[in-house]
Amino acid sequence: MKNWQRISLILVIVVGLLLWFLSKNSFFPSFKKIFDAKEVAIDETPLLIKEIKPLAQLVTITAYNEILVDSVMKTSQGERIGAILNPLHFGKILTSKKLVIIGKTMVQVGVDLQKLSDDDIIISNDSIHLALPAAEILDIILNPSGTEIFSEQGSWTNEAVVDLKQKIQKRAEAIILEQNLLMIAESRTKEVLQQFLQSAGYKHVTIQFKTPLM
Amino acid sequence: MKMKVYKYFLLLVFFSCKKENQSAAILMAIQQNGTLVTSEYVVNKIIKANDNQTWYKLGDRKILMSCEARIKAGVSLQNVKAEDVVVDERNIHIQLPAVQLFSINIPPESIRIHHLEVGLLRDEFSTSEREKMLSQAETQIRNLSDSLGILKNAQENASAYIMNLMRQSGFETVTINFKNRP
Numbered sequence: 001m002k003n004w005q006r007i008s009l010i011l012v013i014v015v016g017l018l019l020w021f022l023s024k025n026s027f028f029p030s031f032k033k034i035f036d037a038k039e040v041a042i043d044e045t046p047l048l049i050k051e052i053k054p055l056a057q058l059v060t061i062t063a064y065n066e067i068l069v070d071s072v073m074k075t076s077q078g079e080r081i082g083a084i085l086n087p088l089h090f091g092k093i094l095t096s097k098k099l100v101i102i103g104k105t106m107v108q109v110g111v112d113l114q115k116l117s118d119d120d121i122i123i124s125n126d127s128i129h130l131a132l133p134a135a136e137i138l139d140i141i142l143n144p145s146g147t148e149i150f151s152e153q154g155s156w157t158n159e160a161v162v163d164l165k166q167k168i169q170k171r172a173e174a175i176i177l178e179q180n181l182l183m184i185a186e187s188r189t190k191e192v193l194q195q196f197l198q199s200a201g202y203k204h205v206t207i208q209f210k211t212p213l214m
Numbered sequence: 215m216k217m218k219v220y221k222y223f224l225l226l227v228f229f230s231c232k233k234e235n236q237s238a239a240i241l242m243a244i245q246q247n248g249t250l251v252t253s254e255y256v257v258n259k260i261i262k263a264n265d266n267q268t269w270y271k272l273g274d275r276k277i278l279m280s281c282e283a284r285i286k287a288g289v290s291l292q293n294v295k296a297e298d299v300v301v302d303e304r305n306i307h308i309q310l311p312a313v314q315l316f317s318i319n320i321p322p323e324s325i326r327i328h329h330l331e332v333g334l335l336r337d338e339f340s341t342s343e344r345e346k347m348l349s350q351a352e353t354q355i356r357n358l359s360d361s362l363g364i365l366k367n368a369q370e371n372a373s374a375y376i377m378n379l380m381r382q383s384g385f386e387t388v389t390i391n392f393k394n395r396p
Contacts, residue, residue, distance in 0.1 A: 040265045042262060049255060050258050056375050058250050118382060199296045
């Protein structure tokens, strides 16, 4: 082997090893990353306070659910014509569209103490009696961070998505009622208030719940 | 001819009908707590984005949405221990835990799209993309909620509510203070 050939071979090996080392340590952007679409970032905008409400909700149960809903619709004629005309769809025509959403809900159950009136509290020496309003669902939360679009075919309007999310919320409400969580919330409310009022010096604390107004 | 058009119209109506399939639900967890929620702030948030960062996509997309968020704060009564309450005849002193942010609720029906601009060679914003933007807005709301003064308001309301309850319960002097936030 001639001298220049030996030098070239060493040079090729060194450059090869260097490239291998750099790519192994993510020095070069991967080919896949170059063609990854950038995630759309929203602008920072201020919050505008619309309302400030004083509350007195004693939340004693928080239930977490995972609910899946789906909707299948035939595409409208307009959507089909739009798909034919759109060069990005390569002539692919959807005759139906489908949306599957998995929603993680958080349901707050408890007692609205704002409904408590002076007549509902009876005190005699070291005994206190409270007549509390019935436990109720205070909030059903389905936030964007808890919403997973599991499958999406075709284009869906905001109204259709809202409709599906409300179905998830209704299902979450039904689970609370099916699982008798209102009763569990009442017994937990009893525990919390009994403990609190006993700390305040009451030896006998009795708590009863009013029947909910139908 | 008229009959044929009528038939097509009927077919179109039939196939345009929305079909709901099934829903599956799992009750994941139940958490027992005892939080007295004393303040709710209702805030509006504008969500605006311009999708022009992907180099190989020709044309821009712009979206302007808005949503409402209901932020709740309160105090955990289950963490009040016997040693936090000092009773001296008709006087009571209560030390409550620090007020904390309890929940943020973005009701789906409050989400509105006000403006959409999609370039000729671009697809519309998908539901998944819109949800990702809303999720970013939720994070911004969570990060800004402290600066709204909700914790101070919740503390004042909690103090006023418990004072009133204790006075109704027969105490003459009620003093309340809050532990520092960790």
